[in-house]
Amino acid sequence: xxxxxxxxxxxxxxxxxxxxxxxxxxxxxxxxxxxxxxxxxxxxxxxxxxxxxxxxxxxxxxxxxxxxxxxxxxxxxxxxxxxxxxxxxxxxxxxxxxxxxxxxxxxxxxxxxxxxxxxxxxxxxxxxxxxxxxxxxxxxxxxxxxxxxxxxxxxxxxxxxxxxxxxxxxxxxxxxxxxxxxxxxxxxxxxxxxxxxxxxxxxxxxxxxxxxxxxxxxxxxxxxxxxxxxxxxxxxxxxxxxxxxxxxxxxxxxxxxxxxxxxxxxx
Numbered sequence: 583x584x585x586x587x588x589x590x591x592x593x594x595x596x597x598x599x600x601x602x603x604x605x606x607x608x609x610x611x612x613x614x615x616x617x618x619x620x621x622x623x624x625x626x627x628x629x630x631x632x633x634x635x636x637x638x639x640x641x642x643x644x645x646x647x648x649x650x651x652x653x654x655x656x657x658x659x660x661x662x663x664x665x666x667x668x669x670x671x672x673x674x675x676x677x678x679x680x681x682x683x684x685x686x687x688x689x690x691x692x693x694x695x696x697x698x699x700x701x702x703x704x705x706x707x708x709x710x711x712x713x714x715x716x717x718x719x720x721x722x723x724x725x726x727x728x729x730x731x732x733x734x735x736x737x738x739x740x741x742x743x744x745x746x747x748x749x750x751x752x753x754x755x756x757x758x759x760x761x762x763x764x765x766x767x768x769x770x771x772x773x774x775x776x777x778x779x780x781x782x783x784x785x786x787x788x789x790x791x792x793x794x795x796x797x798x799x800x801x802x803x804x805x806x807x808x809x810x811x812x813x814x815x816x817x818x819x820x821x822x823x824x825x826x827x828x829x830x831x832x833x834x835x836x837x838x839x840x841x842x843x844x845x846x847x848x849x
Contacts, residue, residue, distance in 0.1 A: 583805055585786035587661070587812030591820055592779045594656045600766045602653035605776075606646065607761030608768070610754040612780025613787075614747075621747050630751075631744045638748050641732030646753045648725035650760070651718045658715030661817040662825045665810060666705035667716045669836060671723030672806050673698045675730040682731055685798050694839040698807075701835030704828055730802070733794050742791040749787065807833070807840045 593605050621629035631638055648671075655664040676695055679685045706716070768776060793802055810833050817823035825833070 583786075583808040584812045585782045585789075586809055587816045589779045589782050589786070590652070590656055590661060590813065591816040592775045593653045594661060594821065596772060596775060597653065597657035600768070600772070601764035602657050603650065603757075603760040603764040604766050606650040606653055607754065607757035608776045609649070609779050609783055610646070610750055610757060612776050613783045614750040614754050614780075616780050616784050617743070617747050617750055621743060624743070629744060630748055637732050638745065639752065641729050642749045642752045643756065644725045644729035644732055645749065646756050648722045648729055650757070651722035651725065655715045655718035655722060659713050659719070660823040661813050661821065662810070662823060662829060663705075663713070664715060664719040664722075665813045666702065666829060666832065667719035668723040668726065669698070669702050669705070669807065670720055671726035671730070672840075673702070674724060674727035678727060678731050679734070679798065683734060683798075690842055694842040697839035697842070698836050701832040701839065704832030704835065726806075733791065734798075742788055742795070745791050746784065746788050750784070805840055807836050810837070 589609070593602065593609070596605050618629075652664065652668060655667070673695055676691060680687045680691075814825060
């Protein structure tokens with residue numbers, strides 16, 4: 583979760599001259615170039631998962647959709663504002679884990695959900711001025727929740743690196759039409775940024791896939807709130823964006839909701 587804000591920061595910077603639709607594709611293309619040589623050395627031609635293909639395909643669709651919506655959002659609104667709207671994702675994921683995956687709904691989880699929802703409302707401030715980019719950020723959160731559930735289903739028996747490779751290659755193919763429509767020729771500096779985004783993307787998602795092999799989706803979902811720390815730092819240092827006090831209050835409540843579930847897991 584702490585690596586993702588740097589990917590988003592790169593996307594926001596590049597969106598000043600490139601379409602977010604092209605950036606989404608380029609991120610997956612760069613990640614594919616990084617992960618494929620590793621897979622070929624380790625597995626040869628047998629580098630894709632053979633089971634749970636439906637779940638793998640669904641999670642990839644959900645993730646590329648969530649990422650594209652989020653890149654569009656941060657091109658229009660501050661990163662911290664977009665992330666606050668995106669935070670509806672873990673709340674939805676915790677509910678879906680109960681109904682789809684059959685995970686137990688405990689009192690602690692219910693309290694965590696209520697806290698997370700109240701913190702999100704504080705950040706969004708219903709009744710205030712609504713920015714169109716918030717719609718894309720909230721849509722990104724919804725698709726991220728679906729991605730979390732599909733990831734849990736796909737991670738039972740597949741090698742994490744094979745799972746990641748499937749995600750990169752299929753994601754790149756799914757995003758190719760929109761990349762062609764919004765095609766850009768990157769400069770040398772832009773290519774370097776895209777390459778760094780690919781490295782961070784590969785590293786971050788590999789850790790995420792491995793995490794789901796060891797914990798329930800409803801336990802891991804709130805840990806996405808840790809991303810707020812990195813997003814605030816990146817927004818402030820590189821884009822002179824800093825959350826208002828009410829955003830910090832909402833974030834504190836949201837993080838507290840996640841810590842409730844983390845403590846439950848440790849017990």
